[in-house]
Amino acid sequence: MRLGMKHFIRSRQLHGWLAVLLLALTISGCGSEGNRTADSKSTSDMTLVIGSYSVAKDAVEEILPLFAEKWKAETGHTITFQQSYEASGTQARAIAGGFEADVTLLAMEGDVDKLVDAGLVKPSWKERGEGGMVTRSIVVIGTREGNPKGIKNFADLTKPGIKVLYPNPKTSGGAQWDINAIYGAGLKQSEEKEGVKDPAAAKSFLTSVHANVESLDKSGRASMAAFEYGVGDVIVTYENELLARIAQGVKYEVVIPKDTILIENPAAVVDKYADKHGTREAAEAFVNFLLTPEAQEIFAKHGFRPVDQEVYEANKSRFPVPQGLFDISYLGGWDKVRSTLYSKRGVWYQVLAGI
Incomplete structure (x- = not known):
């Protein structure tokens, strides 16, 4: 009887330890799955770096939250923005010199050409929309x-x-x-x-x-x-x-x-940096969004002449x-x-x- 009781106690202890171990493994597994989900979410949520010429600042700051809302609705993910506003030539030189903007809005085609020459923007940037121009x-x-x-x-x-x-x-x-x-x-x-x-x-x-x-x-x-x-x-x-x-x-x-x-003012994806940051899809979506009637109306509100013909027609009385x-x-x-x-x-x- 005594041996049987010891065996029973040891058996219960063994089963107890096995249960604890199984629970620990289960919790560990759940934790790993949770971490993978969090990691997946963190890699899907992103920050898009915008390097713009200073004159566009007010309009761009009004457009960004609208794009973020659209991006969230379409992808389920959150996008935030890091913004820099400088004189166009200064901004272009900063990007060429290592400021890793994913998207740039500049005052003139020549400043984007500097980024093409630096190997940061593809020569095909002008194939988007109105010859690459957004305002x-x-x-x-x-x-x-x-x-x-x-x-x-x-x-x-x-x-x-x-x-x-x-x-x-x-x-x-x-x-x-x-x-x-x-x-x-x-x-x-x-x-x-x-x-x-x-x-x-x-x-x-x-x-x-x-x-x-x-x-x-x-x-x-x-x-x-x-x-x-x-x-x-x-x-x-x-x-x-x-x-x-x-x-x-x-x-x-x-x-x-x-x-x-x-x-005529251009916008372009800074291809090298967007690819490096894994933000190409969002960067391209943002540049495309700048050409939508919604964004073009905001540009018009801030005094720019829209490149979207319908938006321009609706506002042309303001633009002799x-x-x-x-x-x-x-x-x-x-x-x-x-x-x-x-x-x-x-x-x-x-x-x-x-x-």
């Missing part, structure tokens, strides 16, 4: 309330005593659009007078305007901020910068020159088309503009040097 605008002149200086055109910016603002084209894509507009207006004027484009006359015209420039700020947004602080009589800037502020109640006047340039509107092709395209205007011996640097 348009035009270069205009902003004045104080009531236009006290009586500004009507770029030629008025050459008058003595007119204090002009535009940013530095070395750092700002917006500034390059401004310079392109003024130089192109000079070409248009020479063409009307002489029947042919006269680059020397256009350079002289740009020189006369630049002689009245009060300061060269880092970005279009910084230049606009200086104007808001009371610097200058007029500002050469994107139409959308002024329209957005007027909508907020700021008392500015928008002067649309007869001859000015059509601005100037008589002499031209695009970058009038200046020979971006390659020629870069060599003619912004190379080390280009027109812009001759203007700066006074030669």
Whole structure:
């Protein structure tokens, strides 16, 4: 009996230990499954890094939560954003230099081309949507309330005593659009007078305007901020910068020159970094979302000219088309503009040097 009882006790102890071990294994298994689920969720939830030019900041910040909501509804996963806003040229150089943005919105095609040259963006980026562009605008002149200086055109910016603002084209894509507009207006004027484009006359015209420039700020947004602080009589800037502020109640006047340039602003997936981060699907979805009517309406709200034709038609009363509107092709395209205007011996640097 005593041996039998000991055997029974040992048997119960053995079964007890087996039960504990089985329970531990079961809990461990459940824990592993839970961890796998958490790990799976954490790899599905992601952060998308956005590197944008500063002028687009207000519109982009309004678009991001709408995209996050759409992404959540379609995938069941949460997406968050890391955002950087700089002058377009500065942003492009930062990305080329190692800032690992998944998506970039820049002021001009040439800045995306820098990322193509750096091996970060595929040359096919322009195949998306409207040639890779997500917004348009035009270069205009902003004045104080009531236009006290009586500004009507770029030629008025050459008058003595007119204090002009535009940013530095070395750092700002917006500034390059401004310079392109003024130089192109000079070409248009020479063409009307002489029947042919006269680059020397256009350079002289740009020189006369630049002689009245009060300061060269880092970005279009910084230049606009200086104007808001009371610097200058007029500002050469994107139409959308002024329209957005007027909508907020700021008392500015928008002067649309007869001859000015059509601005086109691109967005692109930064392929190398998106692939590295495993965010390609989300990055492509976001760039595509920028072209949807929903996002285009937000761009229009912030003063950009939509690239979506239906959204543009619904808003076109806000966006007059100037008589002499031209695009970058009038200046020979971006390659020629870069060599003619912004190379080390280009027109812009001759203007700066006074030669």
